[in-house]
Amino acid sequence: MEAGPVLSVRDLTVEFPTRRGTLTAIDGISFDIAPGEVLGVVGESGAGKSLTGTSIIGLLDPPGRIAGGEIHLEGRRIDNLPADAMRTIRGRRIGTVFQDPLTSLNPLYTIGRQLTETIRTHLGLGRRAARDKAIALLTEVGIPAADKRLNAYPHQFSGGMRQRVVIALALAADPVLVVADEPTTALDVSVQAQIINILKRMCREHGASVMLITHDMGVIAETADRVAVMYAGRIAEIGPVSDVVKRPRHPYTVGLMGAIPRREGGERRLRQIPGAMPRLDAIPPGCAFNPRCPEAFARCRLTRPGPMEVDASHVACWLYDPDATPTPDFPPSEDDEGDTETEWQTYTPPPDPDPQHAFTASGEALVEGPGRAFDLPQSDWRKVTRP
Amino acid sequence: MTDTIDHDEAVAARAADPAAASETLVTVEHLSRTFDVSPPWLDRALEGMKRQIVHAVSDVSFTIERGETFALVGESGSGKSTIAKVVVGLMPAKGGSIVIDGVTMGEGSSRDVRALRRRMQMIFQDPYASLNPRMRVDKILAEPIRAFGLMSGRNRRARVAELLEAVGLHPRDGRKYPHEFSGGQRQRICIARALASNPAFLVCDEPTSALDVSVQAQILNLMKDLQDELGLTYLFISHNLAVVRHMANRIGVLYLGRLAEVAPSEALFSTPRHPYTKMLLDALPDVEMSGRARTPVTGEIPNPIDPPTGCAFHPRCPLADTRCRAERPELAPAPDTPANLVACHAVEEGRDRQAA
Ligand SMILES: Nc1ncnc2c1ncn2[C@@H]1O[C@H](COP(=O)(O)OP(=O)(O)O)[C@@H](O)[C@H]1O
Ligand code: SF4
Numbered sequence: 001m002e003a004g005p006v007l008s009v010r011d012l013t014v015e016f017p018t019r020r021g022t023l024t025a026i027d028g029i030s031f032d033i034a035p036g037e038v039l040g041v042v043g044e045s046g047a048g049k050s051l052t053g054t055s056i057i058g059l060l061d062p063p064g065r066i067a068g069g070e071i072h073l074e075g076r077r078i079d080n081l082p083a084d085a086m087r088t089i090r091g092r093r094i095g096t097v098f099q100d101p102l103t104s105l106n107p108l109y110t111i112g113r114q115l116t117e118t119i120r121t122h123l124g125l126g127r128r129a130a131r132d133k134a135i136a137l138l139t140e141v142g143i144p145a146a147d148k149r150l151n152a153y154p155h156q157f158s159g160g161m162r163q164r165v166v167i168a169l170a171l172a173a174d175p176v177l178v179v180a181d182e183p184t185t186a187l188d189v190s191v192q193a194q195i196i197n198i199l200k201r202m203c204r205e206h207g208a209s210v211m212l213i214t215h216d217m218g219v220i221a222e223t224a225d226r227v228a229v230m231y232a233g234r235i236a237e238i239g240p241v242s243d244v245v246k247r248p249r250h251p252y253t254v255g256l257m258g259a260i261p262r263r264e265g266g267e268r269r270l271r272q273i274p275g276a277m278p279r280l281d282a283i284p285p286g287c288a289f290n291p292r293c294p295e296a297f298a299r300c301r302l303t304r305p306g307p308m309e310v311d312a313s314h315v316a317c318w319l320y321d322p323d324a325t326p327t328p329d330f331p332p333s334e335d336d337e338g339d340t341e342t343e344w345q346t347y348t349p350p351p352d353p354d355p356q357h358a359f360t361a362s363g364e365a366l367v368e369g370p371g372r373a374f375d376l377p378q379s380d381w382r383k384v385t386r387p
Numbered sequence: 388m389t390d391t392i393d394h395d396e397a398v399a400a401r402a403a404d405p406a407a408a409s410e411t412l413v414t415v416e417h418l419s420r421t422f423d424v425s426p427p428w429l430d431r432a433l434e435g436m437k438r439q440i441v442h443a444v445s446d447v448s449f450t451i452e453r454g455e456t457f458a459l460v461g462e463s464g465s466g467k468s469t470i471a472k473v474v475v476g477l478m479p480a481k482g483g484s485i486v487i488d489g490v491t492m493g494e495g496s497s498r499d500v501r502a503l504r505r506r507m508q509m510i511f512q513d514p515y516a517s518l519n520p521r522m523r524v525d526k527i528l529a530e531p532i533r534a535f536g537l538m539s540g541r542n543r544r545a546r547v548a549e550l551l552e553a554v555g556l557h558p559r560d561g562r563k564y565p566h567e568f569s570g571g572q573r574q575r576i577c578i579a580r581a582l583a584s585n586p587a588f589l590v591c592d593e594p595t596s597a598l599d600v601s602v603q604a605q606i607l608n609l610m611k612d613l614q615d616e617l618g619l620t621y622l623f624i625s626h627n628l629a630v631v632r633h634m635a636n637r638i639g640v641l642y643l644g645r646l647a648e649v650a651p652s653e654a655l656f657s658t659p660r661h662p663y664t665k666m667l668l669d670a671l672p673d674v675e676m677s678g679r680a681r682t683p684v685t686g687e688i689p690n691p692i693d694p695p696t697g698c699a700f701h702p703r704c705p706l707a708d709t710r711c712r713a714e715r716p717e718l719a720p721a722p723d724t725p726a727n728l729v730a731c732h733a734v735e736e737g738r739d740r741q742a743a
């Protein structure tokens with residue numbers, strides 16, 4: 001008998017009421033995370049990655065609200081729970097790791113106090129046992145002389161060490177799921193690799209599934225079992241990581257993979273996707289990617305594609321409609337690469353009709369350009385700043 | 388075409404004269420720069436706190452040939468941005484010399500220096516912060532043309548339109564304000580502004596680090612196209628080795644304000660010699676999922692106020708020995724791969740290859 005998914009998200013829709021009407025930031029997405037699985041969620045800033053994460057952990061910033069769909073954790077519906085019940089779930093069943101470790105750590109308390117409090121609240125251990133568990137956790141995440149570091153404050157640690165403490169804290173109550181949002185984005189290259197390894201190992205050893213949100217396809221390729229590629233609040237493609245990375249099917253994923261400079265070098269030009277992701281108030285009808293897509297055809301501009309099954313993946317693209325004939329030749333094979341290249345580059349995005357206005361009902365003008373326009377929830381806006 | 392003639396001529400002249408093709412444009416020698424980060428005088432006096440000096444850049448030397456891209460790569464605090472600012476003259480050096488196009492910075496006649504400033508521009512990481520939000524884009528682009536007295540009136544307007552088109556924007560976009568553009572478009576505006584004075588040399592500090600990967604591809608492609616068209620020389624600064632590999636002819640790897648290794652891009656990636664270069668390469672995520680073998684990365688960058696003795700990398704280096712802790716290694720051609728200039732005792736002694 002197979003165990004059910006740890007997390008199940010069905011038709012999740014997140015909206016923001018604004019003075020100018022309601023904006024749909026997440027538009028009906030569905031996915032599961034299996035026990036022990038690492039699901040990567042990748043996409044450009046504003047695609048809705050962080051919003052998906054904050055919806056799951058029940059920390060959506062108002063006025064954002066879940067307007068439709070359901071979220072189930074271990075078979076139990078959690079999207080409609082009262083705040084205090086959700087708070088318990090957050091510490092006990094779902095751990096969190098954010099880009100900035102200081103989001104999770106209180107600067108005024110020693111890390112020992114923060115760890116033992118979490119352990120005692122959620123696991124009901126005594127003082128002594130909680131302390132021992134805290135030391136064990138810190139040792140596991142590679143903090144040397146952990147017993148002596150319990151009395152240190154967060155600011156006495158380097159950025160990388162702080163993120164280790166956060167990982168220990170996230171796993172302190174043995175959760176079934178860890179939601180990690182850009183956990184390495186603020187760190188130096190050589191520290192990033194270490195933190196990703198620790199996160200992966202800790203979750204494996206403690207039997208937690210992971211939802212790993214990042215803009216970095218390299219981190220996904222190294223860490224995830226499956227990956228969901230988000231675009232304009234929707235999932236463009238979801239499937240086993242090696243399929244998505246080595247054989248991307250959705251034209252957006254194909255463009256994204258081609259845009260990454262490779263370690264091997266050599267390529268004269270990078271593949272570039274013309275234009276930028278649409279703003280929330282300007283998502284085109286049909287397929288949200290259609291104005292930038294070199295493969296777009298009439299149907300794409302009228303009807304939104306649902307997820308189509310392609311091998312072990314699901315791809316939201318009409319090119320893969322099993323009922324349509326003939327089957328298109330996509331992704332492009334090596335020899336017609338040249339052709340496609342030109343097409344990718346000749347498209348000029350239409351000028352932005354009305355680029356300046358604030359989005360949130362509270363009047364916070366977070367947002368200016370099209371790319372950024374998506375990040376309206378302050379969470380995304382603040383957290384996804386690159387170093 | 389209005390004012391791009393001197394570029395075209397320069398490109399043509401280089402094509403005709405192979406000797407000129409490998410002419411050195413920038414020579415940086417023994418550059419150093421410190422920052423005083425001491426607590427205020429009173430605190431020092433009352434609480435016995437010590438003066439604290441950060442050696443942001445120490446004894447850095449490199450050259451850049453005309454028309455090439457030289458990249459500096461390093462993690463935070465490695466001194467990349469400080470070098471960029473000192474090279475373009477936004478900040479004075481504490482020691483060493485910088486010669487650009489035959490003019491020594493801080494020494495030439497004011498006429499030479501003024502001419503040099505026109506020929507040298509900088510592009511920054513944050514396209515949001517580096518454009519005046521209250522100025523229309525056409526004014527932003529016309530400003531350097533006016534300031535350097537390059538053109539007037541109607542010609543200036545034509546030039547602004549030409550610049551916008553050169554970076555893939557529409558001349559109509561000149562009437563908008565910076566906030567009306569996306570991050571990628573703003574970086575295009577910054578590039579257009581940098582090109583306005585017909586520079587020969589652009590210093591680019593993390594120009595795509597704030598951008599998403601698909602937008603980064605647009606900007607990197609644009610920068611390469613402009614380099615081909617205008618014969619530009621780039622000093623390209625980034626923390627991202629793959630980006631640097633894509634852009635640069637030669638790469639310098641910085642660690643705590645010093646050059647650890649300088650090599651042609653090819654050589655740096657195929658035969659990295661400095662243990663820190665190897666560590667950085669091992670830290671690069673394997674996007675291709677090729678499963679290449681890698682050594683796990685360890686340690687973090689030490690506090691630059693109190694750097695380790697000898698070779699600053701020794702606390703993290705698998706090859707460190709007593710000499711490394713005591714004596715600072717100098718940059719020198721590596722045995723076996725002389726294209727790599729490496730500052731490492733183990734490499735000099737041949738220990739790096741025995742160990743592997
Ligand atoms: N204006 C400044 N005042 C004090 N310290 C500075 C200043 N600018 C840079 N530094 C210090 O100099 C070192 C190198 O900085 P920087 O050149 O910005 O490195 P990078 O760009 O590689 O991150 C760092 O330790 C940094 O904190
Ligand atoms: S549905 Fe059409 S527009 Fe959308 S990705 Fe597929 S081909 Fe392109």
Ligand code: SF4
Nearest residue numbers: 698704711731732733
């Ligand atoms: S000099 Fe010594 S410590 Fe420094 S990199 Fe070389 S072997 Fe390592």
Ligand SMILES: [Mg+2]
Nearest residue numbers: 467468469593
């Ligand atoms: Mg910098």
